[in-house]
Amino acid sequence: MPRESAQTGASQGSAAVPGTRGRRENEASRLQRRIIPILVSGQILGGIGMGATLSLGSLLAAQLSGSNSWSGMAATMSTLGAALAAVPLARLAQARGRRVSLSTGALIAGTGAITAIISVGLGIFPLLLLGLMLLGAGSAVNLQARFAATDLSRPASRGRDLSIVVWSTTVGAVLGPNLFDPGEAVGAVLGLPPLTGAFAFSVAAQLAAAAVYAGGLRPDPLLTAMASRARDAAAAPRPQGGLGVLRSNPRARYAVATVALSHATMVALMSMTPVHLRDHGASLTVVGLTISLHIAGMYALSPLFGWMSDKAGRLPTILAGQGMLVVSLVLAGVAADSRAAVTASLIFLGLGWSASVVAGSALVAESAQPQDRPALQGVSDLSMNVSGAAGGALAGPVLAATGYSGLGLASLTLVAIVIVWTALQPRHTHREEEQP
The missing domain is CATH 1.20.1250.20 (MFS general substrate transporter like domains)
Known part of the structure; x- marks a missing residue:
């Protein structure tokens, strides 16, 4: 190839890279603008689900155990559940993306709420503790969602994007505890045991959150970011x-x-x-x-x-x-x-x-x-x-x-x-x- 042609080709190639990168940046920005509201919606639903039940957990723990000394186990089991779910959900996100990870965590939390209702009906205290531990996965989802907001964000707006998702937790935290009385009314209609009606709201909220994550996070922000980096790198670094x-x-x-x-x-x-x-x-x-x-x-x-x-x-x-x-x-x-x-x-x-x-x-x-x-x-x-x-x-x-x-x-x-x-x-x- 003549030198002039080679130089021209190299020049065109180097110009094409920024152009391709610019298109990807614009696409990522557009996707990010859509992802943040999805994460906020999921956080609000998840917050309602957690807030509607965790305060009742201590009352149910005391009721089923027969001693107030066990009431603190409600918060302990929820925290333990969040800790145990953190790494597996992160690994699932790395392998399958945020969409699968967040929706799976919400479904686990919903299963925990169902388990708690069943435990009260059967009067089995250890089963209540298991349900509260599974509910803790909802807290792990809330924590992971704030990081999902940063997958496609630019460094100059990363803190802002993350903080918006953190802020949305306030809505669920405020609304959730106010569902105690409506929950009891719904529970009475459904024939649920006393103090478990709010758990029915938690089941509905977690299922809705799972649907929001599964349906809204397409394309997946984390998988998109990882694929983009792999394209830019000559050889993708080993995790x-x-x-x-x-x-x-x-x-x-x-x-x-x-x-x-x-x-x-x-x-x-x-x-x-x-x-x-x-x-x-x-x-x-x-x-x-x-x-x-x-x-x-x-x-x-x-x-x-x-x-x-x-x-x-x-x-x-x-x-x-x-x-x-x-x-x-x-x-x-x-x-x-x-x-x-x-x-x-x-x-x-x-x-x-x-x-x-x-x-x-x-x-x-x-x-x-x-x-x-x-x-x-x-x-x-x-x-x-x-x-x-x-x-x-x-x-x-x-x-x-x-x-x-x-x-x-x-x-x-x-x-x-x-x-x-x-x-x-x-x-x-x-x-x-x-x-x-």
Whole structure:
């Protein structure tokens, strides 16, 4: 081939690549705009399903076991179920895509609600615990959905996309508990045992969520992102798996630890606040208002923190979140006898959790290649659930030994670890400019 022709061909080839890439970027942006509403809809339905049943779980546990001491097993089994489902659902996503993984998790949660209804009808306490554990898969789905929002997002909008899906959890969390009375009315019509009517709503909500994911996530965002990267690479890199990424990637270790430790801090203080308030004479109305304001802090401003993590950076947003956690814990430590201070502490606790988890999750999503992301995200969700369970379990003995003030000040240790680790991070965040 003449040199001039060869140069012309090379020039045309190099020009074609950006053109092809541009078309793929436009297609990915169009797909992303459609995927976010699908994920939001699934999150709302899933949140309704979880919120309508988890509070009743403790009542049913006490009823079937015959002892109030077993009531805490409802939350324990749900958390255990979420932890056990995290990695298998992540592996399913890696092999079959988000559509199959999220819809399967929702169906498992629906099966858990059915199992809980049957357990009450038969009066079998262990079967109730199994049902609540299966319901925990719904929490694992909610966590994975926030990562699904990042599969095709651009680095400059990754935090925002993730935070919108996190925010949508608020809708289900608020609506779900308000379905107790309607659930009992429906349950009476269906002939269900007392206190199980809301589980019928949970079954319907989880089935609807599964249908939304199965029907709406086409083409699958994760499979699309993985296929695009394979086309761009001369040879697609071999997947390392979640643990492999943690071993080889310091930024991934930091991101996963930040999410887990922030969650443990939040659960430790939040889980003991109702006990502390009741011991100091607060009414159930005050307790409920305090927890409601805390939940609002967790989710209501998450889009703001997502925007902040995109504009100011992941690390500054994480530091801001840790700063709010410090304010919360110091208030709990020095003003535990003031209901106003405890309420303010819980609000800052929710805000600090939100900023830290939104920015930390965005950092988890961009700390691995597309083919490794589901595995790393599964490990992150597993760590988050296990850390939360450990924080809640250890908070009780700490509260008994040192009081609410001691619990707040002791929890500062977890925040200090994240702050020091953040200070040791390189001040630039390498954002992988992958093409979807």
